[in-house]
Amino acid sequence: MNGIICKEGVAFRRRFAQGTMFSLFRIAAVINGAALLVVVYFLVARGWRAINWTFLSQPPMDSMSKGGILPCIVGTLCLSIGAIAVALPIGVASAIYLNEYARPGRSVRIIRLGINNLAGVPSVVFGLFGLAFFVVYLEMGVSILAGSLTLGAMTLPVIIGSTEEALRAVPDTYREASLGLGATKWQTIYRVVLPAALPGILTGTILGLSRAAGETAPIMFTAAVFYTPSLPTSIFDEIMALPYHIYVLATAGTEIEATRPLQYGTALVLIVLVLGLNLIAIIYRSRLRKKR
Amino acid sequence: MKIKGIAVPAFIVAALFTVNTAWAGSIVIKGSTTVLPIAQKVSEVYMKQNPDIKISISGGGSGNGMKALIDGSTDIADSSRFIKSKEVSLAVKNGIYPVPFAVAYDCIVPVLHPTNAIVNITMAQLKDIYMGKVKNWKEIGGPDRPVVVISRDTSSGTYEVWHKKVMKKERVFPGALLQASNGAVSQAVAKNKNAIGYIGLGYMSKDVKALMVNRIVGSADTTLDGTYPISRPLYMFTPGWPKGDVLNFINFVLNPEKGQKYVSEAGYVPLY
Amino acid sequence: MSKSKQTGKGRQKREKSIRIVFFGVALASITTLFLIALFLFMEGIPIFKDVTVIDFVFGKYWYPTDDPPAFGIFPLILASIAVTVVSSAISIPLGVLTALYLSEGASASVREWVKPVVELLAALPSVVIGFFGMVIVAPVLQETLNIPTGLNLFNASLMLAFMSIPTICSLSEDAIFSVPVELKEASLALGATRWETIARVIFPASISGICTAVILGMSRAMGETMVVLMVAGGATMIPTSLFDPVRPMPASIAAEMAEAPFQGEHYYALFATAIILFLFTLAFNVIAEQISHRYRQVGAATL
Numbered sequence: 052m053n054g055i056i057c058k059e060g061v062a063f064r065r066r067f068a069q070g071t072m073f074s075l076f077r078i079a080a081v082i083n084g085a086a087l088l089v090v091v092y093f094l095v096a097r098g099w100r101a102i103n104w105t106f107l108s109q110p111p112m113d114s115m116s117k118g119g120i121l122p123c124i125v126g127t128l129c130l131s132i133g134a135i136a137v138a139l140p141i142g143v144a145s146a147i148y149l150n151e152y153a154r155p156g157r158s159v160r161i162i163r164l165g166i167n168n169l170a171g172v173p174s175v176v177f178g179l180f181g182l183a184f185f186v187v188y189l190e191m192g193v194s195i196l197a198g199s200l201t202l203g204a205m206t207l208p209v210i211i212g213s214t215e216e217a218l219r220a221v222p223d224t225y226r227e228a229s230l231g232l233g234a235t236k237w238q239t240i241y242r243v244v245l246p247a248a249l250p251g252i253l254t255g256t257i258l259g260l261s262r263a264a265g266e267t268a269p270i271m272f273t274a275a276v277f278y279t280p281s282l283p284t285s286i287f288d289e290i291m292a293l294p295y296h297i298y299v300l301a302t303a304g305t306e307i308e309a310t311r312p313l314q315y316g317t318a319l320v321l322i323v324l325v326l327g328l329n330l331i332a333i334i335y336r337s338r339l340r341k342k343r
Numbered sequence: 344m345k346i347k348g349i350a351v352p353a354f355i356v357a358a359l360f361t362v363n364t365a366w367a368g369s370i371v372i373k374g375s376t377t378v379l380p381i382a383q384k385v386s387e388v389y390m391k392q393n394p395d396i397k398i399s400i401s402g403g404g405s406g407n408g409m410k411a412l413i414d415g416s417t418d419i420a421d422s423s424r425f426i427k428s429k430e431v432s433l434a435v436k437n438g439i440y441p442v443p444f445a446v447a448y449d450c451i452v453p454v455l456h457p458t459n460a461i462v463n464i465t466m467a468q469l470k471d472i473y474m475g476k477v478k479n480w481k482e483i484g485g486p487d488r489p490v491v492v493i494s495r496d497t498s499s500g501t502y503e504v505w506h507k508k509v510m511k512k513e514r515v516f517p518g519a520l521l522q523a524s525n526g527a528v529s530q531a532v533a534k535n536k537n538a539i540g541y542i543g544l545g546y547m548s549k550d551v552k553a554l555m556v557n558r559i560v561g562s563a564d565t566t567l568d569g570t571y572p573i574s575r576p577l578y579m580f581t582p583g584w585p586k587g588d589v590l591n592f593i594n595f596v597l598n599p600e601k602g603q604k605y606v607s608e609a610g611y612v613p614l615y
Numbered sequence: 616m617s618k619s620k621q622t623g624k625g626r627q628k629r630e631k632s633i634r635i636v637f638f639g640v641a642l643a644s645i646t647t648l649f650l651i652a653l654f655l656f657m658e659g660i661p662i663f664k665d666v667t668v669i670d671f672v673f674g675k676y677w678y679p680t681d682d683p684p685a686f687g688i689f690p691l692i693l694a695s696i697a698v699t700v701v702s703s704a705i706s707i708p709l710g711v712l713t714a715l716y717l718s719e720g721a722s723a724s725v726r727e728w729v730k731p732v733v734e735l736l737a738a739l740p741s742v743v744i745g746f747f748g749m750v751i752v753a754p755v756l757q758e759t760l761n762i763p764t765g766l767n768l769f770n771a772s773l774m775l776a777f778m779s780i781p782t783i784c785s786l787s788e789d790a791i792f793s794v795p796v797e798l799k800e801a802s803l804a805l806g807a808t809r810w811e812t813i814a815r816v817i818f819p820a821s822i823s824g825i826c827t828a829v830i831l832g833m834s835r836a837m838g839e840t841m842v843v844l845m846v847a848g849g850a851t852m853i854p855t856s857l858f859d860p861v862r863p864m865p866a867s868i869a870a871e872m873a874e875a876p877f878q879g880e881h882y883y884a885l886f887a888t889a890i891i892l893f894l895f896t897l898a899f900n901v902i903a904e905q906i907s908h909r910y911r912q913v914g915a916a917t918l
Contacts, residue, residue, distance in 0.1 A: 069810035076716035079709050080729055083784070086777055087736045090747050112387065141643045148641035152634050164904070165645025171831065171900040172651060172893065173838025174741070175865045179872065179889050183654040192416055204647050211644070235626055237633045265740025268840040268869055278383055279399030280390070289371075289399050294742040294841075301746055302845060303376055303402050303524035308533065308550050311750075318743050329738040333731045406680075406881075407873045429879070491763045496870055497680040514678055517690065517852040520764065520860045523844075523870045534754055537763050 091326075094319045101316025110280035120317050125282050126195075126290030127264050127324070130274060133199025133286075134206050134263035135256060141203075142210030142259075143252060149211075150218040151240055170208035174268035177205050181273040196286045198274025205269055206259040213258060217251020218244060254336045261328035265321065267294040277303070293321040368588040369397045374408020374421030375500045376524040377543040378577050380609045381447055382421055385602050389595055396588055402524060405500030412580055413437055418589045420580040423449065423500030423543070439582040446596050447603075448612035449543045450561040450574035451505060454529065454551040456536040461485045463555040466572060469509050472539060475516030480537070492519040493531045493540035501525060504575045505541055541573075545610035563612040577611070655893055658878075659886035662686065671887060677851045679871070679881040686884045690853045692891065694768070694861035697854050698847065699837045701772035702779060706836070707829055709776070710783030714825075717784070718791040719813055737781030745845035748774040753846065762858040764848060769857045771847035775839055779832035786831060790824020791817060827907040834899035838892065840865040864892045 105119050112118030145162070153159045181201030191197040221244050229239040245252075275295035283290050300314045301307065372382050379402050386398040401407070408420035409430045415437065426434075426441055434441050453469060455461060461484065471477050473492060481487045494515050495502035506512060522528045528540040533550035540551075544561060547553060553561060556572055565571035585593050596602035603613040663671070666686045674687015713733065717726055752773065753765030794817050802812040818825075848860020849870070868885050875881035 065808050065811065069808045072810045072813075073716075073720050076712050076720045079712035080716045080721070082709060083713050083736060083780060084729065084732045086780075087732055087739070090739060090744070090777075093747065093751055094743070141640055144637055144640035145644060148634075148637040152637055153641075158638075162641050162645055165642075165648045167904060168897060168900050169644050169648050171834050171838070171896050172648070173840060173865055173896055175840040175868050176651065176655065176838070176889050176893050176896075178840075179658075179868065179886060180651045180654055182872070183658050183886070184650060187414075188654070207644055207647070235630050237630055261738055265738070265742070267740070267742045268865075271869060272872060276399050276401035277379070278386075278401070279397070280387075281397045289401075294740055297742050297746055298841065298845070299402070301749065302522070302527040302530070307526045307530040308548065314746065314750075318746055321740060322743055325738055325740055326735055329735055330731075333734060337727075402873075404873060406875060410875070410879075433879075489763045497678060503680075512682075514676075514681060517676065518850050518860075520766065521849040521851065521862070521870070523849075531764075531766070535757065535764055 091322065094315060094322060097312070098315030098317075098319035101312045102319065106313075106316055107320070111278070112280075120291075120293070120296060120313075120320065122280055122282060122291040123293045123296045123317065124320070126275070126292040127294070127321075129195050129283060129290060130198050130202055130270060130292055131260045131263040133195060134202035135210075135260055137200055137203025138206040138210045138259060139256060142207050142255075143214050145207075146211050146214035146218060147240060147245075150215050151236070151244070166208050166211055169204070170212075172205075174205065174266055177201055177269040178272050180204075181269055186273055192287060193272070193274060193276065193289050194287045195274055195283060195290055198270045198290075199286075201269045201273050202263045202266060205266065206263050209259045209262055210255050213255025214248070214252050217248035217255065220251060221247045250335070250339050254332045254339070257328050257332040257335070261325045261332070264328070265294055265325045267298055270295060271298075293317060293324070297321065368393075368395060369399070370419065370588055370592055371411075371417045372398060372400045372419045372421060372579075373411040373417040374402070374419075375405040375423040375577070376402040376526070377405075377423035377449060377501050377545070378421035378446070378579070380545050381577070381596075381606055381611060382419075382579075384605045384609045385596050388601075388605060389592060393591075396592075398592075404496065404524075405503075408580070412441055412582055413439065415439065415582065418581065418585075419592070422578045422580060423575065424503045425578065426580060434582075441580045441582060442584055444579045444581070444593055444597065445576040445614065446579050447577045447606045447614060448563075448566050448574060449545065449577050450566040450571050450612070451501060451541050452544055452547060452561040452573075453539060453541045453554045453556065454532050454547075455539055455554060456532055457550070457552045458536050459485055459488075459552065461554065463558055465557055466509060469556070470511065470513065473505075473510060473515045473519065474513055475518055488537045491535055491538040492516070493528050493535075493538050494519040494521055495525075495528065495541075496521050496523055499524075501541070501543060504573065508573050509541075544612065547610060563607070566612045652893070655886055655890050659883060659888075659890045661878075662880060662883035662887045665880060666884075671884075672891065675853070677867070679875075679884055684880060684884075686880075686887075688864070688867075688888055688891065690851050691862055691864045691867050691888065693853050694847070695837055695863040695865075695892070695895070697768055697861065698771050698775060698843060698863050699833050701768065701857070702775035702836045703829070703833050705772065705776035706779040706783055706832055710780045710828070710832060711787050711825060713780070714784045714787035714791060714828075715813060715818075717788050719809065719817065733781050733784050736777065737785070739777070741778060741839060741841040742845075744774050744777055745842040748842065748846040756858075760858070764858075764860055766846055766848040767858045767860045768847065768854050771843050771861070771863070774842045774846055775836045778839055778842065779836045782835050783828045783832035786828030787821070787825045790821040790828065793824070794820045823906050823909075827903045830899050830903040830906070834896045834903070837863075837899070838865060838896050840869050844869050864888050868892070 107119060108121050109119035110122050181197055185191050185197035185200050186193055225243050226239055229243045270292055274290060275292045276289040277299055279289055279291060297314055297317050300310050382400050390398055405422040405424050408422050411417035412420040413434045468483050477490055479489055522531055525542045525546040529542050529546050529551055532538045532540040559565055559571050561571050566574040599615050606613040671686055673689050675689050676685040676687045678685040748770055752770055756770055757765035798816050799812055802816045843863045843866040847863055847866055849862050850860040851862050854861045868888055872885055875885055
C-alpha cells in the first residue's frame with residue numbers, strides 16, 4: 052500500500068511506534084506498582100485478623116499457636132537500634148572524610164571500592180562472617196551484640212551513601228563563608244556543614260533502620276533463636292526477631308498450619324514497620340528537596 | 344550541642360543494658376527440631392512454675408545441638424540421634440564429657456497428601472521411592488500422578504535414622520526436595536497432592552495422611568514394643584553431669600508425673 | 616576556648632589529627648570487607664585438604680553428611696546461575712522500561728507517586744517476599760500449570776525479580792537522568808519524536824549506567840538468601856526444566872549452617888561455598904564498576 056511509505060504514512064508509523072513504546076513503559080510501571088499492591092493486599096487481608104493488643108503485647112504461648120510476638124518486636128527494635136548505633140558514627144565519619152577531607156587519588160578510590168563492594172556482599176555471607184568473627188572468634192556468643200555488629204556492617208553503605216548525598220547538598224558558600232570568618236575546617240564541619248546536612252542524615256538513618264529491621268540471614272546465626280519468651284536484659288542475650296520469627300513459623304515451626312494466621316500477622320507487623328519507616332523517610336526527603 | 348544531648352542518655356541506656364542479671368537462672372537449649380516441641384512445651388510449663396528461670400530454645404537440627412555442646416554454647420543439646428564418635432572426640436578435646444538422657448521415643452511416619460489413596464507401603468517401596476526409582480504413583484498401586492519426594496537436610500537427626508533404617512545407607516537421590524525441619528516437610532506434603540515425606544510422630548496433623556509400614560501403624564504402642572520398623576529414642580545431652588537449674592529441668596522432663604505428661608501431649612511416646 | 620586552641624600551631628596540629636582520625640574511620644568499610652574475605656577463606660580453605668578445588672566446584676553430588684561425604688557444588692552453582700538468568704530476563708525489561716517511563720514518559724505529578732512505589736517495593740523485606748512466594752504463589756503455580764511442585768526455579772526467579780527490579784530501575788533512572796539535556800533537545804530540534812530520541816540518543820548515551828544497574832541487579836539476585844531458601848524447592852539437582860526444584864548456593868548455606876558440626880568438614884564446605892558465592896558477587900561488582908568508569912559519558916560533545 053502506498054500509504055505506509057508516503058510522507059503521511061511515515062509520520063503515522065513513527066507516531067504509532069511512539070505510542071506503542073510509551074504504552075509499554077506505562078505497562079511496566081503499572082506491573083511494578085501492582086506487584087507491591089498485591090503483596091501488601093494479601094498480607095493485610097489475611098493478617099489483620101491476627102492483630103490485636105494481645106498479639107502485640109504478649110509472648111508466644113502454647114507452642115506458638117497462641118499468644119503474641121512481643122519478644123520479636125522488642126528483639127527487632129534492639130537489633131535495628133544496635134545496628135544504627137554501630138553504623139551511624141562510622142558511616143557519618145567515613146562520609147565526612149570522603150566528602151570534606153579527601154583529595155582525589157588512590158586512597159579515595161580504595162575506600163570507595165570498599166564501600167561499593169561491601170554493599171554488594173550477599174546477606175548470608177554477612178551472616179557467616181558474623182558467626183565466624185563476632186560469635187566465635189571474639190567470643191561474643193549468639194547475642195544482641197553480635198547481631199547488631201553484623202547488621203551494622205550491612206547497613207554501613209546505606210548510611211555512607213545518604214550522608215554523602217546530604218553533605219554534597221550543603222552549598223559550598225556555607226563552607227566558604229565559615230572559613231572566611233576564620234574557622235578551621237573541623238569547626239566548619241562541626242558547626243556549619245553537619246547541622247545543615249542533619250535532615251539528610253536523618254533520612255538515611257531511617258532507611259538504615261528499616262533495612263536492618265527486615266534482614267533475616269545476618270541474624271540467623273548471630274542473634275536470633277527459635278523461642279525465648281522473656282525479654283532481653285543484657286546485650287549478651289539471645290533474642291527473637293520479627294523476620295526470623297516469620298521464617299521459623301513458616302518453615303520450622305511445630306504447628307505450621309495452625310500458626311498460619313500468626314505468620315501473616317507477624318509479616319503484616321513487619322511490613323507496617325518497614326514500609327512505615329520508608330514512607331516517613333521518603334516524605335521527609337521530598338519535603339526537604341522542595342524546600343531547596 | 345544536639346549530639347551531646349543524645350550521647351549522655353544513650354550511654355546510660357547502653358550501660359544499663361550491659362549489666363548481666365546474674366541472679367536469675369537461665370538455661371540454653373539447642374538442637375533437634377524433632378525434640379523441639381517437647382522442649383518447648385515442657386519449658387513453658389517449667390517457666391510458669393519457676394518464674395525466675397529463663398529458658399531459650401533454638402532449633403537447627405541435631406548437628407547444631409551437638410556443635411553447641413562441643414563449643415560450650417548450650418546447656419542442653421536436643422538430639423534425635425545418638426552422639427557420633429567424631430563428636431564425642433571433639434567434645435572430649437574441649438574438655439566436655441557429653442551425658443545422654445533419653446527423654447522420649449519417637450517413630451518416623453511416612454506421610455502422604457490426604458487425597459492419595461495408598462494406605463500401606465513396604466520398606467522396600469519406601470527405599471525405591473527415595474532412591475528415585477519410582478516416578479509415578481501408579482507404579483505402586485496409587486493414582487496416576489508424578490512422585491514428588493520430600494526429604495530432610497542431610498544433617499538432620501531424623502534423616503539419619505531414615506537413612507539408616509529405610510535407605511540402608513543408600514543415598515537419597517538428588518531430585519528430592521530437602522526441607523529444613525519436620526514442620527517444613529509436613530507443610531510441603533500437605534500442600535502437594537503428589538508428595539511423600541517423613542515426619543516425627545509429634546508432627547502428625549490432619550493435613551497429612553500417615554502410611555502404615557509393612558501393615559503396622561506407627562503409634563506409641565508399636566514404637567515401645569519395637570514392632571514399628573522406623574523408631575528411635577530422643578535424647579537430651581548435657582555437658583557433663585547436670586547441676587543446679589539444668590539438673591532440675593532434666594529431672595522435670597524425665598518425671599512421669601510432670602515432664603513425661605507433656606511428652607505425650609506433644610504427640611510423642613513417653614518413656615513409660 | 617583557651618588561647619592555644621585558637622592560634623597557629625596548636626590549631627593546625629589539632630586539625631591534622633582530626634583529619635587522620637576521620638581517615639582511619641573511613642577505612643572501616645574496606646577493613647570490614649577485608650575481614651569478611653579473610654574469615655571466609657580461613658574457615659573455608661580447610662575443606663580443600665579433603666577435596667580438590669576442581670572436584671568441589673565441578674562435582675555433581677552434594678552429600679555432605681554421608682560416609683564418605685561428597686562435596687560437589689556444581690548443582691548449587693548452576694542453580695544460582697539459572698535463577699539469576701531467569702529472574703534477570705524478567706527484571707531487566709521491567710526495570711529499564713519503568714526507568715525510561717519515570718524519566719522520559721511520565722509527567723511530574725505521576726512521577727511523584729510512582730517513584731515512591733518503586734522505592735517501597737525495594738523496602739520489602741526478603742523474608743516477606745519469600746513467605747509470599749511460598750504460601751500464595753506456589754500453590755497457584757502448582758494448580759494452574761499442573762506441575763509436580765510450586766516450589767521451583769520459576770517461582771524463585773519471579774520472586775527474585777521483585778527484589779532486583781527496584782535496584783535496576785533506580786540506578787537506570789539515575790543514568791538516564793544524567794544524560795545532558797542538550798542531547799535531548801538537539802535530537803528533538805532535528806525533528807525526532809520523543810520515542811526516537813529515547814531509542815537513538817538517550818538510551819545509547821546512558822547505556823553504561825544501565826549496564827551497571829543491570830549487573831548490580833543480577834548480583835543482588837544471585838546473593839539473595841531468604842527468597843531462594845523458602846521458595847526454590849531445595850533439591851540438589853541440576854535443573855532440566857524451568858519448573859524443577861533447585862537449591863542455589865545461598866539457600867544451601869543458610870539451611871545447613873545451623874546443623875553443621877562446628878569446624879567439621881561440612882562446616883568448612885559451607886564456608887567454601889560462601890567463598891565461591893562471594894567471588895561471584897565480587898566479580899559482578901568489579902565488572903559493573905569497570906563499565907561505569909570506562910564508558911562514562913563525559914560532556915555532551917563526546918557522543
